Amino acid sequence: MSVGFSYVDIVGDKVHLRPTQATDASVAYRLVKNGAVVSNLAWDGPTSKEELLNTYRQWEEETKSGEKYHFAIEHSEQHGLIGCIDIRFPSHPLQADIGYWLGEPFWNRGYMTDAVRLVCHFSFKYLDTARVSATVFAGNIGSRRALEKNDFSLDGTLRCHVYKHGKWMDGWFFSLLRTEWEPNRGKFVPRHEVVVTREGE
Numbered sequence: 001m002s003v004g005f006s007y008v009d010i011v012g013d014k015v016h017l018r019p020t021q022a023t024d025a026s027v028a029y030r031l032v033k034n035g036a037v038v039s040n041l042a043w044d045g046p047t048s049k050e051e052l053l054n055t056y057r058q059w060e061e062e063t064k065s066g067e068k069y070h071f072a073i074e075h076s077e078q079h080g081l082i083g084c085i086d087i088r089f090p091s092h093p094l095q096a097d098i099g100y101w102l103g104e105p106f107w108n109r110g111y112m113t114d115a116v117r118l119v120c121h122f123s124f125k126y127l128d129t130a131r132v133s134a135t136v137f138a139g140n141i142g143s144r145r146a147l148e149k150n151d152f153s154l155d156g157t158l159r160c161h162v163y164k165h166g167k168w169m170d171g172w173f174f175s176l177l178r179t180e181w182e183p184n185r186g187k188f189v190p191r192h193e194v195v196v197t198r199e200g201e
C-alpha cells in the first residue's frame, strides 16, 4: 500500500528501525562489501561507494513516497547502521516481501530476529498488509530461524530460483499471514514507536 512516512522510529528489545539515509551509505558499504554477507543475497552488492550512495539517495525517496520501505537496523542503545531490512511489493500492494542483511560483526546476537519482528509489526499495523513473505537461499539456517522465531511458515522450495556465482540456488519461500499475526500481535509490539505518515502534508 502506498503510504509515505515523514518519520519512523521503532524500538525493539535489541534493535531499532529508522529509514535509511544517504549518510548511511559509507558505513553500509564497509559492512556489505563482504563475501559472507552478499553470498546469501540475490543482490551482489554495490560495485562502488558512489553507486551505493546513489542507491541510498533513491531509497530515501522511495520510503518517503511509500513505493518501498528501506530501514536501517541500529542497536537499540547505540546509533549507527549495523544492517538493513527492506519491504517491497513485487506482486500486489498488500503482499509485502522483506529482504535483510546484517554486518558480520553483529551476527548471532538475536538482532535480525528482533528486526524481522519489528518490520512485521510495521507492515501489518501501518500498511494493511495481508501477507509478509521472505525468500531465503536453501541452507541459510540463520535466516530461516529468524523467520521461524517470528511465526513464519515454510510454504515451499522454489527450485533454481536465483542464478548466483555460476550456479542455481534454490529458495525457501516463507510467509506470515495477517490471520496468523493477528492472534499473536502482542508478541510483535515494539518497546516504543513513533510513526508519522505524510497524509495531509
Ligand SMILES: CC(C)(COP(=O)(O)OP(=O)(O)OC[C@H]1O[C@@H](n2cnc3c(N)ncnc32)[C@H](O)[C@@H]1OP(=O)(O)O)[C@@H](O)C(=O)NCCC(=O)NCCS
Binding pocket: 036, 037, 038, 040, 041, 099, 100, 101, 102, 103, 106, 107, 108, 109, 110, 111, 112, 113, 114, 135, 136, 137, 140, 141, 142, 143, 145, 146
Ligand atoms: C542470516 C542473518 C540475517 C541472521 O541474522 P542474526 O542476527 O545473526 O540472527 P539471530 O541472531 O537473530 O539468530 C536467529 C537464529 O538463527 C541461529 N543462527 C544464526 N546464524 C546461524 C548460522 N550461521 N547457522 C545456524 N544457526 C544460526 C541463531 O542461533 C538463532 O537461533 P536460536 O535462537 O534458535 O538459537 C545474518 O547472519 C546475515 O545478515 N547474514 C548475511 C545476509 C543474509 O543471509 N541475509 C538474509 C537473506 S534471506
